[in-house]
Every structure is written in structure tokens, then in C-alpha cells.
Amino acid sequence: MSECLQLTLCICRIAAYTCFRTLCCKGPPSPRPEYDLVCIGLTGSGKTSLLSRLCSEATDNIGPTTGFSIKAVPFQNAILNVKELGGADSIKKYWSRYYQGSQGVVFILDSASTDEDLEMARTELHSALQHPQLCTLPFLILANHQDKPAARTTQEIKKYFELEPLARGKSWILEGSSVDNMDAVKQSFTQLIELLEDKDQDTGRI
Template identity: 75%
Template structure:
């Protein structure tokens, strides 16, 4: 066998061995960081359908959440364990019992709701932003149902854009010094929805890097 052929066979063996190691000896991917979030908002804001879509599950026939529901929402660099709390009047008063252990907050509001419901959502958000167990956590505030058309019959209201929500909810003075994101959202635009959560993950990672106070 010629020297040239021997060299070619040796190179082939090296290539096959390299491919074999790449396919068979590759270790498991590094685990993704997990964050525990609490998701709150009035009944009908769209919390359940939003989480179902993020998990690639069907949102047909969804009924209002009674008590709470937990969803593991996967992203490329993190898994968000989202605890959704029901928004009915009889449940809201117990929200604070489920805040412990949360690392971030998702607040969903119906941007096309009545003035009365919008005022109720405003009060609940203010309460959450000032709650001792939540006030230092990153917030993602979603002005949901932005797909509602603005030309509506007089008995209905149109969706308020995030700029109006920010002003009406007085977010700038109230949330000064806090980490928060306000975005418009609709379940028909999932790339934008996911981008909002990716921004929240960025805030969670920043908080993880903060030096911990020594006791």
C-alpha cells in the first residue's frame, strides 16, 4: 500500500472517530436557570390564554382560574415557573398568600376594559408594586388585548395603547427606582409576546448578579 493511501486511510479513521465522539460522547446540555413568577390581574384580563399560548397549548374553552394554576414556560436560556392567580373578587383578597418565593411579577390588564375595570386594575397594580414581598422584584406589565379595534360601537371601548396606560396608571412616579417593563400584547402576536418575557428574563438575570446583603 502506498504512503499516500496509508495517509488517506489514517485521516479517514480520525474523521470517523471525531464524528463518533461528537455524536455519542457529547454530554447533556447545561441546565436552564429556573425562575418562579407570580401572574396577577383582574378576571378576564387574558392571563390563562396568554400562558396557554406561551406553552404551545390550545386556548380553546378556557374558563376563569379559580385559586391558582402553575405553568412551566420554556425559553432558550431559562424556564419560567409561572403561578397564575385567579382574578375574581373572592380570590383577590388572598393573593398575598401566594407571593412568597416569587422572583418576578407578571401583571396582565385588559387594555380594552371599561373605565371602572381599568381603575380596579390600576389599584391592584399599585398595591402589588408597593407590597413588601413584591416591591423589589422585576415587573412585566402587559397591556393585553391590543388587537381590539379602535372603531367600536358607543357601548364598547377601544384598547388603550401602552403610552396611555403608563400615564393613567402613573407608572413613572410610582415605579421609580424599580425594574419594570410595560408592553402592549395580544395572543395573535406571539413573537412580540415572547420578546416581552425575554426582556423580563434579562431583568431577572440582572437581579441575580446583584451582591447579596450580608446578615
């Protein structure tokens, strides 16, 4: 076999191997970005149940969160480290101590609650949206318990909470939710991840 033919075959083998590596041996995928979120809302809003279901954990015998808990919620393109704060009166006054380091906010409210509790949720959301450590962060607001007959619609919540004037200039999402429709909940969190990615890109351009 001539040297020219041997060289040609060698080049062909290298090209074939390179093509195989490119198509079939891409190596491990790049690590998913992680974002630290704070999750707030009154007791009974369903924070723990929604987060547990997102993590495929059992939701039997779930009780109110005392203090705080942290869950790593995996998504295809990111991991959300969610710090859930208890919503009892004795805990709410300490919420702001846990805001530092947050990159986004999840606020969950009971859309089927009494008018009194809804007004309290409105007050807490207004306070969070204006807090110096949260006011520039992306917000996901979930009007939970949409499966209940007394649930207010997202349009009713938006109007009652005065979200459009309050959150003007901020990145925020308002969606309905319930534990019976986790696909919709996952989609809402996916939208939040997109806002977090956009904020990362904006920060990188500064």
C-alpha cells in the first residue's frame, strides 16, 4: 500500500472518529445554574404543599412551617434553592432577616381565603415588593387554591392587590395554582427562571 493511500486512510479514520465524538460523545452536560429564592405567604396559603409536590415528596400530614425550610427544586434548565418562611404572625415579623442573598421571590396566597386574610396577604405582598432587598428582584405570585369554589380569579387578585401600579417597572408574574394541576405550577416556575436568566444577562452587560 502506497504512503499516499495510507495517509488518506489515516485522515479518513481521524475524520470519522472526530465526527463520532461530536455526535455521540459530547461529554457531561454543562451544570445547571442555581438560583436562591425566598418563598413567603400567610399560613394556609399552601406553600409547603406546592414545594413538596414540586420535589416529588409526600404531602401527607403536612403542617405549618415553623421558622423556615429549604428545598432544592430541580428543573430542566436550573435548580431553585427555595427558602420557605413560615407565615404565622409570630414568624412574619422576622421575614426580612432571611431576605439577604435572595435572587428572586415567590409569594403564595390563598385565593379562596376570607376577606380579612386576603387583606392581610395584600399588606404583606405590598411590604415585600417595596422592601429594599427584594424590590429589584423577579417576583412570582401564585394565587393558590384555584380548585376551591370560593377562589378569586387572577384578574380579581390583580385588581384587588393593585399589582399593576405597585409593581410597575418590576419583573413579575401572577398565575393561578393548585396542587391538582402541578403542570401549571411547573410552568409558572419556568417563567420565573426565564426572568432570573434575563436578570443575569442584564447584570453581565453592566
